[in-house]
Amino acid sequence: MKPHLKLKGEFDYVLISIVVVITIMGLFFLYSASYQKFVPNLPIRQLNWAILGVAFAFVFFKIGYQRLIDFGYHIFVLNILLLLLVLIVGDVRYGAKRWLEFGSFAFQPSEFAKITFALALAKYLGDVKGDIVKAKYLIIPLFMTAIPMALIFKEPDLGTTLIFIPILLVMLFISGAKLRHILWLLAAGLICIPFLLLFLKDYQKARLLVFLNPNLDPLGAGYTIIQSKIAIGSGGLIGKGWLSGTQSQLNFLPERHTDFIFSVVGEEWGFIGCALLLALYHRFLKKGILIAEATSDIHGRSLAYGIVTIFAVHIIVNIGMVCGLMPVVGIPLPFLTYGGSFLITSFICVGILENIKYRRKVF
């Protein structure tokens, strides 16, 4: 499928605007989160990542998603190889092997695996089309999911490992797989949980237990979640003001520039800030679903749903986690959490979404 087409579809300005607004908000909160200590140029670095992300998004916007889909398997296999490489030569930080280093540049292949997985699965689903209703066509997607999950789980990175499950389920669901089959898969997954627990590190088990009762270990594993709830709760309606959150500024809130950045928003901007952010995210996801739904090409449609799901899971699980609704599994908040690999992945996803919207009319 050659791009003998003309680029004159629609461009979704709302979608990209929401992304820009949230990213800029993110820079402000990163500034606040790092205001009192350590790396003072945290927001600058994030800004650099964001600019790089926009460049990537533009590249992926230009490429044409069909060509990406064509190479979907290759890219996915390449990513799997990188994940293997991480386990062999990866850089250990915070007790986990997640990073690959090239000179001064380091990145996490596991972050990119989210999108390459969606790409490969979209190709598969587009190729088998209606046959997906047959159970045997579910075997390959299962393997496609299991391989990156196993590798990432080994790093270990529990949060990222679990992300693959909802992406798989949603993409199967949307592509017309039998509900019965999906439920079977879900049931099988649940049965696996006890076995999974055997492989969990102690700190991960502690986190799960603490989710059930944070006061179990208020100074240890429960500390973060208790402090996070205090931060959000004490923000009240209008918050304590930017740079004035006592929980964040006085260091009571750990990991506040990464997974717990939402707590800083909650403390300093209060309910108004949180509600605004929720509304922006919600609008963003709705836009993504609209794009997916308006795409008749199964490849594009599956890919768009995959991308929307990646974002939806991150947003819902992260916010649910900092509010104490879900266990602390270490999942970043798109466009807000500090970190290059995920930010760039997010921008690439946005680029691909815009791409799908732009080109779909041609077919």
Next chain:
Amino acid sequence: MRSKIYSTIISIAFIILFFTIFYLQIIRWPTYHVLSQKNHIRLVPLEGLRGTIYDRNGLPLVDNRLSFDVIVLPQEIEDEDKTFSRVAKVIGVSKEDIKMTLEKEYQAPFAPITIARDINRETAFILEEIKQDIPGILVQSRALRWYIYNESASHIIGYLSLINKEELGRLRDYGYTMRDLVGRSGVERVYDRYLKGEDGGMQLEVDAVGRLVRTLGTKIPKKGRDITLTVDARLQSCVSEFLADLKGAVVVMDPNNGDILAMASGPSFDPNVFIDPNESRTATALLRSRAHPMINRAINGQYPPGSLFKIIVALAGLETKKITEHSSFNCVGKYMVGNIEFDCWKKGGHGLQNLREGLIHSCNIYFYNLGRKLGPDVLAEYAYKFGLGKSTRIDLPNEGKGFVPTVWWKKTAKGENWYDGETVNYSIGQGYLLVTPLQMAQVISIFATEGNIPRPHLIKKIGDSGIIAPKPKTLHISKDNVRIIKEALIQIVDSETGTGQRARVEGLKIAAKTGTAQNPQGEPHAWFLGYAPADNPKIAFVVLVEHGGKGGLSAADLSKRILEFIRDNTEILKGS
């Protein structure tokens, strides 16, 4: 269709998040607000100093002094071994002791631990000088209540200890808090509300590891009000010293207005031990001691007055006109009531005695006869009149009332009739009659002032405002009768046959009376009371020595030494 379902699922998830956040930030805000405040705001109490207690001449009796404690901040220690061996050497304890304290009391890296209390000033200065080399070691100063005269005024002044639950409930409205020290006895207790300082505090903002970020506010603590007592510190400490190895009590009072000049009780205790946490064992031992050092015998010791009571009986005889000063009784050394023989203390007897002689020689037979004439109820009436059997209402807690027996009392309480033999005993101050040394000081003051009954008190000033002593009440008794007895009291000391000769003091005319209080536990208690100068009384004194022997000898000796000290070393006798 499936797209709709998916979209709806996402929306439901967002609605759940929205309401969770609403719940946390709006509904539960008050809780989380408080929690966040607690997280980062620490209240550091600043203790309001307790008021100073002065003696009548402005000498401090009780003050506050700076004490220095050595504390450790575990997280600041760099080289544990080096630091501790250095500190151990300076404060003179072993390194192992320090480590043990640390292990025992460790709570958190930022929580300070006290490793030595109340080190001396020089040591504190040395530690301050080397503090650069020993990070994590701090010298903290705080105010400690300081009883300057140690044992010497402890029964008047009392002591402090931590407030208990019941008191806290009662006193919370007056600004008392959980860690307050409150007066447990003496003046510290009675005037606690004035002496107590008003605590202040600092609001500090701290970060997650407890480091100070800034001070949010300060309330300056206020010192409690100083009080001035009527006591003369020098006399007090001398009296207390004389009493050091004895069980007994001394009261020295101004008979004209009830000012207590000195009041001591032996054995005594050092109130400082109740403040010093290192001395808690000594404190417990004091509270449990069988010698009862915590009891103020001057107001709580209850003894038979013995022959001291004779002055009241004599006056009662004159007042009721049962006798005149010339009425005589013949003393043959014994006195029969029915078949029972009552003896005079002098074998063979005093012969014919008039009132004055009876008093000078403290002749029992004379007073047996007089007592029989008066009867028990008149004796009781005069005992009450002179303030026995009821508290003097001195400003000290838990004063004893003593006891005045009556015929009616014996009938109702014991169900027995009053026997004549008991009247005989009553008239020489033995038997059921019990008095406190302070009550006797009040009795002798009535004679010294010829009829005025002063209210004993310790307080002179609160802050700068003087407390005016209540005006002495006047008894309706004949001054002439009182003077008859006063003359006898002078003769007791001055005459060659007087019982109180041993108390003679060069250059000071004294009126006095000896007494012996029988007690079943052993040697009788020795009493001596009087006033001086006899012509213009400035002091009234009472000395009681438990098991001090017959005839009040030891008490008289003690009185002599006290009077000499007053003559030589105080201003009390000087001036008009």
